[in-house]
Every structure is written in C-alpha cells, then in structure tokens.
Amino acid sequence: xxxxxxxLDRFRPDGKPQLSDGQxxxxxxxxxxxxxxxxxxxxxxxxxxxxxxxSGLRIRxxxxxSIGAVAxxxxxxxxxxxxxxxxxxxxxxxxxxxLIHGISGSEQREGLEPAEALLRFLEYSGHTPLVxxxxxxxxxxxxxxxxxxxxxxxxxxxxxxxxxxxxxxxxRYCNTVALDEWLDTFGIENFQRHNxxxxxxxxxxxxxxxxxxxxxxxxxTPQALAASESRRRRDSW
Amino acid sequence: MSRTANATLVSATVEFLRKHSPFDRMExxxxxxxxxxxxLAYYPKDSLILxxxxxxxxxxFVVQRGKVLSREDGEAASGNVIIGSGECFPIGAxxxxxxxxxxxxxxxDVFCYQxxxxxxxxxxxxxxxxxxxCASHISTLLSQSRKQMQAQFSQRALEQQSMATKxxxxxxxxxxxxxxxxxxxxxxxLMGETGVGSIVIVNEAGIAQGIxxxxxxxxxxxxxxxxxxxxxxxxxxxKPHTLPQDATAYDAALAMAMHGIRHVLAVDDxxxxxxxxxxxxxxxxxxxxxxxxxxxxxxxxxxxxxQQVGRDLRQFTMxxxxxxxxxxxxxQFISALNDGITRRVIELNLQRHDLYGVDWAWLSFGSEGxxxxxxxxxxxxxxxxxxxxxxxxxxxxxxxxxxxxxVNADLDRCGFPLCKGNIMAGNPEWxxxxxxxxxxxxxxxxAPDPVALLxxxxxxxxxxxxxxxxxxxxxxxxxxxxxxxxxxxxxxLADNALTVAPPLGLxxxxxxxxYNGQGGYIDLKKSAARLFVDAARxxxxxxxxxxxxxxxxxxxxxxxxxxxxxxxxxIIDAFNFIQMLRLRHQHLEDEHGRPGDNLIQxxxxxxxxxxxxxxxxxxARKLQQKLKVMYQL
Numbered sequence: 001x002x003x004x005x006x007x008l009d010r011f012r013p014d015g016k017p018q019l020s021d022g023q024x025x026x027x028x029x030x031x032x033x034x035x036x037x038x039x040x041x042x043x044x045x046x047x048x049x050x051x052x053x054x055s056g057l058r059i060r061x062x063x064x065x066s067i068g069a070v071a072x073x074x075x076x077x078x079x080x081x082x083x084x085x086x087x088x089x090x091x092x093x094x095x096x097x098x099l100i101h102g103i104s105g106s107e108q109r110e111g112l113e114p115a116e117a118l119l120r121f122l123e124y125s126g127h128t129p130l131v132x133x134x135x136x137x138x139x140x141x142x143x144x145x146x147x148x149x150x151x152x153x154x155x156x157x158x159x160x161x162x163x164x165x166x167x168x169x170x171x172r173y174c175n176t177v178a179l180d181e182w183l184d185t186f187g188i189e190n191f192q193r194h195n196x197x198x199x200x201x202x203x204x205x206x207x208x209x210x211x212x213x214x215x216x217x218x219x220x221t222p223q224a225l226a227a228s229e230s231r232r233r234r235d236s237w
Numbered sequence: 238m239s240r241t242a243n244a245t246l247v248s249a250t251v252e253f254l255r256k257h258s259p260f261d262r263m264e265x266x267x268x269x270x271x272x273x274x275x276x277l278a279y280y281p282k283d284s285l286i287l288x289x290x291x292x293x294x295x296x297x298f299v300v301q302r303g304k305v306l307s308r309e310d311g312e313a314a315s316g317n318v319i320i321g322s323g324e325c326f327p328i329g330a331x332x333x334x335x336x337x338x339x340x341x342x343x344x345x346d347v348f349c350y351q352x353x354x355x356x357x358x359x360x361x362x363x364x365x366x367x368x369x370x371c372a373s374h375i376s377t378l379l380s381q382s383r384k385q386m387q388a389q390f391s392q393r394a395l396e397q398q399s400m401a402t403k404x405x406x407x408x409x410x411x412x413x414x415x416x417x418x419x420x421x422x423x424x425x426x427l428m429g430e431t432g433v434g435s436i437v438i439v440n441e442a443g444i445a446q447g448i449x450x451x452x453x454x455x456x457x458x459x460x461x462x463x464x465x466x467x468x469x470x471x472x473x474x475x476k477p478h479t480l481p482q483d484a485t486a487y488d489a490a491l492a493m494a495m496h497g498i499r500h501v502l503a504v505d506d507x508x509x510x511x512x513x514x515x516x517x518x519x520x521x522x523x524x525x526x527x528x529x530x531x532x533x534x535x536x537x538x539x540x541x542x543x544q545q546v547g548r549d550l551r552q553f554t555m556x557x558x559x560x561x562x563x564x565x566x567x568x569q570f571i572s573a574l575n576d577g578i579t580r581r582v583i584e585l586n587l588q589r590h591d592l593y594g595v596d597w598a599w600l601s602f603g604s605e606g607x608x609x610x611x612x613x614x615x616x617x618x619x620x621x622x623x624x625x626x627x628x629x630x631x632x633x634x635x636x637x638x639x640x641x642x643x644v645n646a647d648l649d650r651c652g653f654p655l656c657k658g659n660i661m662a663g664n665p666e667w668x669x670x671x672x673x674x675x676x677x678x679x680x681x682x683x684a685p686d687p688v689a690l691l692x693x694x695x696x697x698x699x700x701x702x703x704x705x706x707x708x709x710x711x712x713x714x715x716x717x718x719x720x721x722x723x724x725x726x727x728x729x730l731a732d733n734a735l736t737v738a739p740p741l742g743l744x745x746x747x748x749x750x751x752y753n754g755q756g757g758y759i760d761l762k763k764s765a766a767r768l769f770v771d772a773a774r775x776x777x778x779x780x781x782x783x784x785x786x787x788x789x790x791x792x793x794x795x796x797x798x799x800x801x802x803x804x805x806x807x808i809i810d811a812f813n814f815i816q817m818l819r820l821r822h823q824h825l826e827d828e829h830g831r832p833g834d835n836l837i838q839x840x841x842x843x844x845x846x847x848x849x850x851x852x853x854x855x856x857a858r859k860l861q862q863k864l865k866v867m868y869q870l
Contacts, residue, residue: 070246076351077277079250082243186346187302191252197245201277205348208279216281 017151019115026119027150036127038157038223042211045222046073047159048128049204051196052138053101055093059137064145065089066103066111067121068196070204071128075211077204083124084197086111087145101194114149118142127156129222133179133203135160159225161206167232168213182206247272250350253301257323259370267364275350277301280343287327287341296351297331300324303347307339309843319344331357332371338844404489404503405482408512412437412502417446417470421458424449424469435500435513438473443509445502447473450515452499479504482511489514534577540585540647543578547652550574568816572608575653576601576702579618582647583703590640595633597622598704599644602660606698607770607786611819615654616645617695619667621674621708630670637668660695671708675715682719685729693730697774698785713783720778727779731868734771735861739854740764746851747839761819762835768857769812772864779867787812804859811856814849 019027050069056062064087071081086103088111098104111117121142132138135158146154162176172185179202183190188205192198214220219228251272254260260268280286286305287294298305305320307327320326320341330337331354352360361368413433415424417440424436428451435450449469457463457472478492482503489501499516534550537543554571583599603617604610620637624630641662649655662668669677678696681689697716701709720726740759742748749757750764759765773787776794784790788809795805822837839847864870 070243075278077246079242079246079273079275082246084243084245188348189302191249192245195245197243198249201246201249205277205279208277208348209281209346212279212281 017115017149019150023115023119026123027152030119030122030126031152033126036129036222038129038226039221042215042220042222042225044074046071046128047131047207047211047222048072048125049131049200049207050125050138050142051132051199051203052141053103053194053196054137054141055089055097057137059140059144062141063089064141065093065101065108066196067117067142068200069121069125070197070200072131072204072207072211075208077201077208082197082200083121085117085120087114087117088112101196114145118146118150129159130156131159131161131203131207133161133199133206134176135162157222157226159222160229161203161210163229163232164210164214164225165206167228168210168217168219179203179206242273250275250277254299254323254350257299259366260323263366264364267360267367270356270363271352271360274356275299275352278349278351280347280349282343282345282347285340285342286347286349287337289336289338289340292336293334293354294327294331294337295354297354297357298326298341299350299352300326301348301350304344305341305347305349306344307341309339309845328371332361402486403483404480404486404501404514405511407486407514407518408482408503410512412510412513414439414510415449415469416440417473418468420466421463421469421472422465425454425458425465433513434515436469437477437502437510437513438469439510445477445479445504445510446470447475448477448500448502448513449473450500477502479508479510480514481506486514534574534581537581537585540582540650543581543585543647543651547578550578551652567820568609568611572605572610575605575610575614578651579648579653580703582644582651586640586643586647590636590643592636592640594625595622595628595637596625596705596708597637598701598706598708599662600699600709601702602699603695604698606700608700609766609770609787609816611816611823616648616656617660618645618662618702619660619669619696619699620662621701621712622668622670623708624670634665634668638663638665641668671711674712678712678716679719682723682726685726687733690730690733694733694771694774697778698770700785717778717781717783721781727775728868728870730778731775731864732870734768734775734864735870737764737768738861739768739857741851741854741858746847747854749839752836757838757840758836759839760835761815761822761837765815765854765857766812766819766835769808769815769860772860775864808856808860811853814853818846818850 048069048071050067052064052068053066054062054064066086067083069083070077073081086107089108092098092105092108112120139158143154146152161182162179165182166173166175166177169185173181179199180190182188183202183206186206186209188202188209190198190202214225214228219225247269251268254263254268254271260271263271280303286298287296300320300322302322305326307318307320309317318339326341327337327339334354361371413427413431413435414437415427417438419438428434428436435448437445438447438449440446447470449472453472453474463472477500478496478498479502480488480492482505484503492501493499493516501514502510503512503514505511533546534543537546550571554567554574579599579601598621600606600619600621601617602619604614605617620641622633622637624633645655645661645663655661660667681693685693697720699709699712740748740750747759749759752758769791770787773790773794776782777784777790780794780797782790782793782797784793791805791809791812795802818837819835822835826834839850842850
C-alpha cells in the first residue's frame with residue numbers, strides 16, 4: 001500500500017521519497033523563487049485562496065485528496081487564474097466522505113501522481129500569500145502531503161479569514177463562526193458547497209470584502225493583515 | 238500558471254447569467270466565452286464604479302449581487318436609475334466606446350462581473366443575440382426612462398400609497414406556528430382549523446426554522462403519498478426568507494420577485510416571527526385602491542360624490558405613474574375609470590329620464606373612443622338609437638337630447654370639460670339614429686372634403702360606452718365596408734395624416750414652435766401623438782380592422798401586412814413614450830396648479846429623454862413613410 005510505504009518513508013535513513021531528476025529540478029526551481037514581499041500594497045498583491053478536500057477531518061490520520069485554489073489578483077477574480085488538482089489515491093475514501101466532496105472513487109484513482117500534483121501546485125502558487133478559511137486544516141493537510149511525497153517542510157505563511165473576519169467586522173461576529181455565516185452576512189452564494197473551487201470562489205469573494213474593509217482601516221499590506229489576525233487570535237484567549 | 242479558464246468557475250458564471258436577460262437567450266458558445274472572460278470584482282457600499290471622467294469604459298459590467306445607482310451628472314434625483322442583480326451597464330457607452338453620461342456607484346455591497354473592453358467587442362462579434370440586445374437602443378432606453386420616471390415619482394407616490402405600508406401594519410394576525418417534530422397530521426388539521434395558507438415552523442426560542450404552505454400540500458404530501466405521521470420538518474421549506482417588520486410591502490414584493498418565493502416572514506428585532514406576508518396579500522393590496530375606487534364610482538349616490546371620486550382617481554393614477562406602469566396600460570386604465578364615471582352619471586340621469594323601450598347607446602369618440610385618454614380630456618360623445626315604430630321620432634329625439642344635455646352638464650361637473658367643438662350627445666347633430674349615422678359616415682367617405690376628413694379623425698374612432706352595443710357594432714361594420722371599398726377616401730385620409738411632419742430639425746434636434754411669445758415648444762398632441770393616431774386610423778380603415786385603439790390597430794395591421802414584429806414594436810414603443818411624456822407633463826403641470834396642456838420644451842428634458850423623443854419622432858417618420866409608399870403620395 002502506497003500510503004503505508006509513504007508513511008514508512010519517514011523512517012528510512014534518508015527520509016526522502018523517490019523523485020525523478022526532473023522533479024527534483026522543478027522543486028529546486030520553486031525553492032529558488034524569491035520570497036513574496038509582504039509589505040507590498042494589498043491592492044497590487046495577488047492572493048491565493050486555497051481549499052482542500054481530504055479523506056476526513058483528522059489531521060494525523062486522513063490524507064489530502066484535492067487542492068483547489070482561486071487567485072484574487074489586484075482585487076478581481078479571474079476564471080483563468082485558478083488551480084485544481086486531484087491526488088491519485090490508492091485507497092478510495094469512504095462513501096460518506098465521497099458524498100461530502102463529490103470526488104468519486106474513479107476520479108480519486110485517476111488523479112495525478114501525488115508528487116506531480118503537489119509540484120504543479122507549488123509551481124502555480126509560487127510564494128504568493130495563501131488564504132483560507134480555518135486555514136490550519138488546509139495548511140496541515142498540504143504540509144503533511146508535501147512532507148510525504150516531496151520530502152520538504154512546507155511552511156508558507158497563511159492568512160486565516162476565520163480570524164481576520166471577526167477582526168475586521170467585530171460588530172457582526174466577535175468570534176470565529178462557520179464560513180456560511182459570513183457568506184450569509186454579505187449575501188455571497190456558494191453555488192456548490194464542498195466543491196473545492198466553489199468554496200474557494202465564495203471565500204475569495206469574502207476576501208474581496210475583507211481587503212476593502214481592511215484598506216479603509218489602513219490595514220493595507222499582507223503583513224498588516226497577518227498582524228491584525230494574530231492580534232485577534234491573542235485577544236480571544 | 239494555468240491560463241485556460243477553470244471549468245467550475247466558468248460554469249458558476251454561466252449558471253448565474255443564464256437566469257437573466259439577454260443572457261438567457263444567448264448562444265452557448267457566446268455564453269461560454271463570457272464565462273471564461275468575465276472577472277468578478279467587489280465594490281463596497283457608496284464606492285464609485287464608473288464615472289464619465291474615466292473616458293471610454295474599461296469594462297462592461299454585469300451586476301452579480303447588490304444594487305448600482307446610475308446618476309446623470311449635474312442633475313438632481315431626476316435621472317436616477319437603479320441597476321440590480323443580472324442587469325448590465327453601460328450598454329451605450331461600451332458599444333460606442335465613449336465616456337459614460339452617468340456616474341455609477343454602489344448602493345450597497347456590490348459584486349460585479351467585469352468584461353474587459355476588448356472582450357466586450359469580441360462578444361458583440363460572436364453573439365448576434367448580444368449584438369441585437371445592445372443595438373436595440375430605443376427599447377433599452379425606453380425602459381430606462383420608465384425607471385427614471387419611476388424614481389422621479391415614486392417618492393411622492395410612495396408616501397401615500399400602499400406599497401410603502403410597513404409589514405407590521407400589514408400582518409393581519411399573529412402567525413400560526415408549529416414545531417419541527419409535529420406530525421403532518423397535526424399541522425394540516427391546524428391549517429384547516431385556522432384557515433391560514435401557511436404555517437411557520439419555529440424552534441423553542443420562537444425563531445423560524447421553516448415554512449409550510451397550502452401549495453406544498455399537493456406537491457410534497459399528497460402526490461408523494463407521504464404518511465401523515467411524518468414530522469413536518471421533512472416537508473417544510475427550510476430557511477424561510479425574513480424581513481424586519483418595519484420593512485415595506487415594496488421590499489417584500491422585491492424579495493419575492495428576486496427569490497421566486499411566495500411568502501416572506503416579518504420578524505422583530507429579536508428575530509421572532511411576527512407575521513407572514515404572502516404574495517396574495519401584496520396583490521390584494523395593490524388592487525385595494527383600484528377596487529375601492531371602482532366601487533365608489535359604481536355606487537356613488539349623486540354627482541357630488543362622483544366629483545370627489547374623480548379627484549381621487551387622478552391621485553391614484555398619479556401613483557400608478559410612479560410605480561412605472563406603462564403608458565398603454567395607464568391610458569387604458571384612465572379610460573376604464575372615466576368610463577365608470579360616465580356610466581354612473583348616465584345611470585343617475587336615467588333615474589330622471591325615462592328611456593324605457595328605446596334601443597340606444599352612448600358613444601365615445603376621439604381619444605376616449607380610442608381608450609387613450611390622458612389627464613386632461615374633454616368630452617367627445619354622441620348617442621345612437623333606433624326609433625320604435627310606435628313612437629314619434631321627433632319627440633323621442635327631444636327626450637334623448639334633454640337627457641344627453643343633463644349628462645353632458647354633469648360630466649362637466651365631474652371633471653370632463655364641455656367640448657369646445659360641441660361634439661356632445663346634447664347637440665342634435667350627434668344624437669342620431671343608426672341610419673342617420675350610417676348616412677353621415679357614407680357621405681364623409683364619398684366626398685372627403687377637409688371637413689369630412691376632420692370629422693373622420695374624430696368620429697371614426699368610436700366605441701359604445703353604455704346601452705345597446707349592437708347598434709355601435711352595426712355602425713362599425715358599415716363603416717369598414719364603406720372605407721375598405723373606397724380607395725380614394727383612403728388616399729385622401731392618408732394624405733391628411735401626412736400634413737403634419739414629425740418635428741425633427743435639420744440643424745437642431747427638434748424644430749420647435751412659439752407659444753405665447755415664447756419659443757422652444759413642441760405640442761406633444763398635435764405634432765407627436767397625432768401622427769401615430771392618424772396613420773393607425775388609415776391602416777385600420779383600409780384593412781377593415783375593427784379595433785379603435787392606436788396600438789391594437791398598428792398591431793393588427795402589421796399582422797395583416799406581414800411587416801417585421803420588431804419594426805412594429807419600435808413604433809408602438811415610440812408612441813407609448815410620447816403618451817408617457819404627455820401624462821408626466823400634464824401631471825406636473827397639475828401639481829403646479831396649471832391646466833394640463835401638451836406643450837413641452839425639449840431643451841428642458843433630460844438628455845436621455847431627449848434622445849428617446851428624437852428616436853420616437855424618427856419612428857413616426859418611418860410610419861408616415863409607409864403610408865406614402867402605400868398610397869404613392
């Protein structure tokens with residue numbers, strides 16, 4: 001079983017999964033990309049809203065099935081700037097799970113070879129600031145897969161709208177709530193719940209609202225957003 | 238970076254667009270192109286989206302969510318238009334690649350699809366549907382103008398009329414509620430006992446969880462043969478739409494229209510349900526005014542009461558104007574209520590004048606005959622009758638004239654001034670037997686001198702208002718038989734219809750006239766509406782069309798000659814626009830205490846209306862051109 005061997009890889013002396021020379025080269029090229037300037041003005045920044053689907057919600061036991069990403073580039077969402085991949089699964093996730101994200105068994109089996117899928121995601125995203133709703137889950141699932149299939153520690157900075165929203169709109173909700181509550185608040189429709197791209201689109205629209213509000217309050221760089229997010233987290237203790 | 242558009246995102250856009258005109262008719266390939274190229278942007282409340290000083294618009298916008306206000310620069314609230322979900326802007330400026338006239342701003346949080354200018358141009362090329370949509374300037378502008386007028390009037394109108402009623406005033410009784418786990422049987426019994434059309438399902442806190450309505454019974458219970466012990470939660474509609482109870486009936490109507498729902502819950506500050514507003518409540522409410530007025534007219538005990546009702550009527554029609562009701566419906570509506578008043582005046586007078594055993598009918602002529610009355614309408618009427626053999630004709634004629642004069646005088650008191658040309662039933666010349674009328678009509682058609690032609694333009698637009706309709710029908714048959722046979726008469730009538738040309742200027746937009754020593758006027762009746770009315774009459778008399786209204790005449794004539802429906806629609810739109818201008822103008826004059834006339838100054842119209850008026854005159858010219866070709870004039 002591949003996932004088992006992948007898991008066992010961690011105990012091998014070199015601890016590295018087997019990658020082709022071409023893949024290693026692509027990985028190096030990504031690593032060599034310049035870091036993103038988080039002090040840059042939000043209005044000219046490209047953000048990437050990410051949503052993953054996994055075999056379940058347990059970070060340690062479940063694994064990544066798909067990654068969806070929709071860019072918010074200089075304030076607009078362009079259908080040509082989006083990313084979607086399914087990682088090939090040797091063991092198809094449970095029926096209940098399939099019913100949630102709608103990625104069928106055959107789609108899971110016919111997905112891309114995981115290392116390839118992840119490389120493509122790295123190439124697409126570069127070092128663009130990543131945004132998610134309840135980011136810890138997306139963050140953990142992607143990092144876990146990166147370690148397992150590419151042998152890298154993937155630790156980009158994420159912005160988490162679940163905390164940013166209450167920081168920016170304390171009059172609406174002062175704590176983290178489900179994504180749908182915010183979507184309802186701003187009348188944003190999620191036309192296909194639990195489809196990674198559809199979730200990303202709805203979240204990206206929420207990010208549009210958030211960035212605008214942030215700018216009105218002088219929070220106009222990714223750095224400043226990250227700061228108000230962590231302040232909000234701290235205050236919730 | 239991936240540069241082909243993401244299929245899921247494209248389909249999200251396409252699904253949305255497909256729900257709105259003109260995208261619902263758009264070719265699949267063009268729609269896909271739009272889905273691939275439209276970018277989604279967000280504009281917070283009160284931000285500017287597009288202004289004239291941006292030059293040619295960088296994007297073409299389709300509102301996904303929220304409301305956009307378009308406001309003409311330099312003008313007060315008069316030129317405001319609200320653009321809602323699924324509507325697009327700026328059509329004219331984007332097609333013409335010129336700066337916009339209006340400033341577009343976000344009324345609330347707005348999400349917009351934006352199509353870059355080059356993609357917009359491309360779309361015009363690949364989609365004939367879209368191209369036509371943008372090109373059919375006049376109709377688009379017309380609807381815009383209608384909305385503008387709505388904005389102009391709605392504020393005043395809304396204050397008095399029912400659509401501004403707050404929902405809590407509208408809720409007649411507290412909502413009938415059930416709990417989610419109540420079995421169907423209990424709920425249906427409750428519905429039966431209380432006689433309500435809908436049950437609100439609430440949780441223990443009183444917050445609405447769902448709604449179940451009468452129409453759901455058939456679809457969700459009877460047809461699927463559901464067991465009656467099922468919990469109601471299984472069949473209720475979840476997440477019912479709520480509005481604060483101080484929202485207005487108009488908000489409720491809007492919500493229903495936008496979400497395609499039939500019920501809205503009114504909630505208080507704590508989100509507790511206070512009542513259910515159904516679509517029917519709103520419909521009923523809109524008709525209340527009308528029904529009350531009708532009832533008041535039909536039962537008015539005397540002329541004084543009718544006088545008062547006549548004043549209310551004017552107020553009510555003004556409200557309708559504010560609601561954006563179109564000119565055609567509005568003029569018909571005015572005619573219908575005027576008919577009601579006239580009938581009641583006749584009935585009241587019949588109590589004093591015995592006409593028992595006589596077959597007679599009251600005829601209306603002119604604009605009343607065409608059902609195209611505006612606010613200022615004087616009387617044009619007559620009587621048609623048969624003299625029973627046993628009666629002395631002169632004596633009967635005297636009786637009818639006595640009666641008619643009383644009716645004429647009473648109508649005058651009720652707001653229909655006496656006819657300056659004395660075209661009234663009380664005038665012996667227009668109180669005639671069927672044979673006399675037929676003879677008169679035949680004479681005018683045989684010898685169409687100027688007087689005869691003038692008479693034709695008034696009397697040939699007749700319809701019966703009270704009494705024996707068959708008399709009028711026989712007269713109509715005779716008229717059409719005579720006119721269809723006589724091409725000389727038709728030609729003369731056509732020639733007469735062409736004596737007034739549309740007031741389009743050679744150098745300036747309009748050629749205007751002087752009134753009371755002041756220049757710059759156009760008479761909307763004489764040099765605008767009449768052009769359409771006269772041409773339509775020629776067509777009707779030539780083709781044997783029995784309708785008396787201009788629009789019906791034009792429509793039927795087009796059907797008979799097989800001319801393009803768009804062409805006819807454009808002509809009718811133009812006529813309606815002119816009628817609407819007349820109504821609006823007369824109404825404003827009335828508010829300022831001046832007698833309503835038809836004189837407008839095109840320079841004082843806003844730029845949009847001016848452009849449409851010009852286009853309307855072009856349509857009149859087109860219609861006249863048709864007549865010229867038909868009769869080789």
